[in-house]
Amino acid sequence: MSTDNDHAELIDVRPEGPKPDTVADAAATPDKHQPYEALGLKADEYAAIREILGRRPTSGELAMYSVMWSEHCSYKSSKNYLRQFGQKVTPAMKKDLMVGMGENAGVVDVGGGWAVTFKVESHNHPSYIEPFQGAATGVGGIVRDIISMGARPVAVMDQLRFGAIDAPDTARVVDGVVGGISFYANCLGLPNIGGETYFDAVYQGNPLVNALAVGVLRHEDLHLANARGVRNKVVLFGARTGGDGIGGASILASDTFSSGGPTKRPAVQVGDPFAEKVLIECCLELFRGELVEGIQDLGAAGISCATSELASNGDGGMFIELDAVLLRDPSLTAEEILMSESQERMMAVVRPDKLDDFLAVTAKWDVETSVLGEVTDTGRLVINWRGEEIVNVEPRTVAVDGPVYDRPVAYPSWIDALQADSASRLARPTGNAVLREQFLQLLGSANLADKSWVTNQYDTYVLGNTALSFPDDGGMIRVDEESGLGFAIATDANGRYCQLDPKQGARLALAEAYRNVAVTGAVPAAVTDCLNFGSPEDPEVMWQFSQAVEGLSDGCLELEIPVTGGNVSFYNQTGTKPIHPTPVVGVLGVIQDVAKRVPSGWQDEGDNIYLLGTTALELDGSAWAGVVHDHLGGRPPAVDLDAEKQLAGLLAAGADQSLLAAAHDLSDGGLAQALAESVLRFGVGARVWLGELLERDGVDVATALFSESTGRVVVSVPREDDVRFRGLCEGRGYPVLRIGVTDGASDSLEIQDVFTVPLEELRRTHRATLPDHFGATIPQ
DSSP states (O other): OOOHHHHHHHHHTSOOOSOOOOHHHHHHOTTOOOOTGGGTOOHHHHHHHHHHHTSOOOHHHHHHHHHHTSHHHHOTTTHHHHHHHHHSOOHHHHTTEEEOBTBSSEEEEEETTEEEEEEEEEOHHHHHHSHHHHHHHHHHHHHHHHHTTTOEEEEEEEEEEESOTTSTTHHHHHHHHHHHHHHHHHHHTOOEEEEEEEEOGGGTTSOEEEEEEEEEEEGGGOOOOOOOSTTOEEEEEESOBOSTTTTIIIIITTSOBOTTOOOOGGGSOOOOHHHHHHHHHHHHHHHHTTOOSEEEEOOTTHHHHHHHHHHHTTTSEEEEEGGGSOBSSTTOOHHHHHHOOOSSEEEEEEOGGGHHHHHHHHHHTTOOEEEEEEEESSSOEEEEETTEEEEEEOHHHHHTSOOOOOOOOOOOTTHHHHHHSOGGGSOOOOSHHHHHHHHHHHHTSTTTSOOHHHHTTSOSSTTSOEEEOTTSSSEEEESOTTTOOEEEEEEEOOHHHHHHOHHHHHHHHHHHHHHHHHTTTOEEEEEEEEEEOSOTTSHHHHHHHHHHHHHHHHHHHHHTOOEEEEEEEOOOEETTEEOOOEEEEEEEEEESOGGGOOOSSOOSTTOEEEEESOOOOOOTTOHHHHHHHOOOOSOOOOOOHHHHHHHHHHHHHHHHTTOOSEEEEOOTTHHHHHHHHHHHHHTOEEEEOOHHHHHHHTOOHHHHHHOOOSSOEEEEEOGGGHHHHHHHHHHHTOOEEEEEEEETTTOEEEETTTEEEEHHHHHHHHHHHHHHHHOOOOOO
C-alpha cells in the first residue's frame, strides 16, 4: 500500500519533462496543430471534439477521446445494429436476467440465491503481434470483467482461429497463443473447460483469439460500475502503470494490418497472472466487507475509460490528481498515463468513512493503492497534472455520446455466384473403400482432429468443481456443493457457413451452442457473443455484419434466450482481404444437479445407440466439402429453432430421469465424426447400421455419414431404460431411430456393410495431426 508520503517521494523522482498542455493553454492557442490522425481519429471526429469543448482539446483530452471514440471502445459502427438485442425481448427472456448489456458482464439468476456472470471478448490483433502476451492479457482482461461484477471467477474458455495448419507462420502464433492462455489461466488457478480451435487460410494474417470467463456470486454480492456519492474517494489499486498497451484500443484494435504483417508491438500489454490472483482475492475481501460503492476494471483505454465510464454512470462528476498514479516508468507523460493499458489494475469508489478499512485490506494483500480523487457534483471530469488542469470534459461525451455511424451497406458482388456453386455437384463416394478413406481423411483433418495438443496444456480440474470439460460438447461447473446446482457453457461459430450466408450462419452458431449445452443435461438460459468481422469501412463487410446481427437477434427471440452482452471486433483483415464473418456465440445453461450430467462418449457395453433428428442432403459448407474437395459454396444447412428448442427439452428430461448414458451433437463432420468421437471418448467400440436411416430419410450412405443437417444428436441408452426413452421421444414427437449398439469387446467402430475401423487406427489418425505440425503432445 502507498501513503500520501509515498506519492510525494514518487513525484519527486519523476523527470520534469515538457510543460503540460493545460486547459488554459488550449483556450489560448486554438490553432495549434494536433496529431489526431496518428491517434486514430478522423478529421470530422476531431472537429466534433472541438465543437463539444468550444475549443481545441488539450493533449490529455485528445488522448482520452481518441481511445474512447475508437471502434473498439465506442462501438460506433455497430451500435445501431446491436440495439436489436435489447429490443427483441420477451418477459420470459427477462425473468432470470439480473444484469444485461451495458455493464462489464451479464449476470443470470441460476436459483438458490446464486447468480452466474459470463462474457466473451476478443484480443485478436495483440495476439498476432505478440501471441503469448496478447493471448495471456486477453484472459486477464476478461477475468477482471468478472471480478468487477462482484463475482469469483470459476472458469475460462477460449475460441481460437489460426491460419492454415501447414503455413510457415502458423506455428509461431499457435505456440504463443496457447502458451499465453495456459500460463495465465493456470497461474490464476482457473480451469479451462472448453472452446474451439480452427485452422483456415483466411485467418492467416489475422488470427482470432476470443476469451471467455465465468464467475459465480450470491445475489447480494452484485456490484456495478458507477461513481455515486459526492466526496466519495476514487481509488486506483493493483499493478503500477507502465508504458505497455498505450493506444492499444485506438491504434491497434481499431485498424487493419498492412500486408507487411504485424508491426505494432509497443501497443501490446504485458500480463502478470500472480498479481491478478492476489487482486482477485483482495477484491473479494473488499466486497465481503462492503467497502466498495462502485468498481471498474482497467482494460482497454485504461484510466481514460475507468474515470469517464464511472463518472458517466454515477453522479456525473469526478476530480482526479493524475500525479497520484503509481508508475512503473516515471518518464511517462500525462497523455501516456491516461492511455496506458497496463494490466491487473482496478478502480473503486469508496466512501470516506470506509477508506481506512479499504486501505487495510489492500495492505493485507500487499496490493499497491493510491487515492486519485473524488466524486463531485459538477457534471465534469476534471484531471490535474502537476498542479494544472489538463482535462475538463463532460464525461458522457467521452464514454457514452461518441459518434455513431450508419456505415454504407452493400450486397456483396460475389455472393450470388458463391451460393450457386453447391456442393451437391461434387462426386459423393459409393464404394466402401473410398467411404472409409474419406472418413479417416476427415477424422485426421486439422479442424476435426484431436485437440489434446492444445487442451493438455490447460488445467481443466483445478478448484475441484469441474463436472465436464474437454472433449465433451460443453463445459460444466458445480456452483453449490450442497445442492449440486451447476451451469454448463459452450461456444460455437462456423466461418464457412457465415461466408455463404451470414444471417443463416449466425443462427447456426446459436443453434449449435444451444444444442451443445442441451446434450450435457443443462437447460439453456442466456447468450454472450463475440462478433469478429473485417473492416466496417467496407460496405460488403457491413452487410455481412448487419445480416449476422439480425440472424442472431431473431434466433435468440425465437429461442427466448437473452443476449447478456459481448463484444464486436472489427478490422480483422490484412490489406483489403477480410476474414470470414465469425460470430462466436456462447450459451450458458443451468443444471439442477451436476450428478445428472451427460458425457459425450459411450462408457458401457450393450447400450442402444439412437439418432435423434433427421438427415438431409446438406453438404454445402461442410467439413466433407472442404477437406475432401477443397470446396466452399452453396447455402448452409437449414435450421429449425423450434425443433432445437424441442430437442433441448427432450434431452433435459432424459438427463433428469437418468435415461441417457451419453449424448453428442452432430455438427462438423456429421454422423461419421460424432460416432468416431463417441467411440474414442472412453474407448468403447460400437456396431452401427444405416439401412433404416437411408430408407427413412431418402439419403445415400455418404450423405448419411457426412451431411451436417441440424437438430441431430446421437445418444446411448442403457437397455433397461430403452422403453422409457422411446416413450419420452414419442411423447414429445421428436424423430428417433435406433442405429446401433455399443460393443466394448470389438475394439472397433463398425458401420455394417460399409467399413470397420479398429479403435487403434481411429485413435492414431485422430491424434497425429497437431503433433505432426507443432511437436509432441504434453501427456496428462
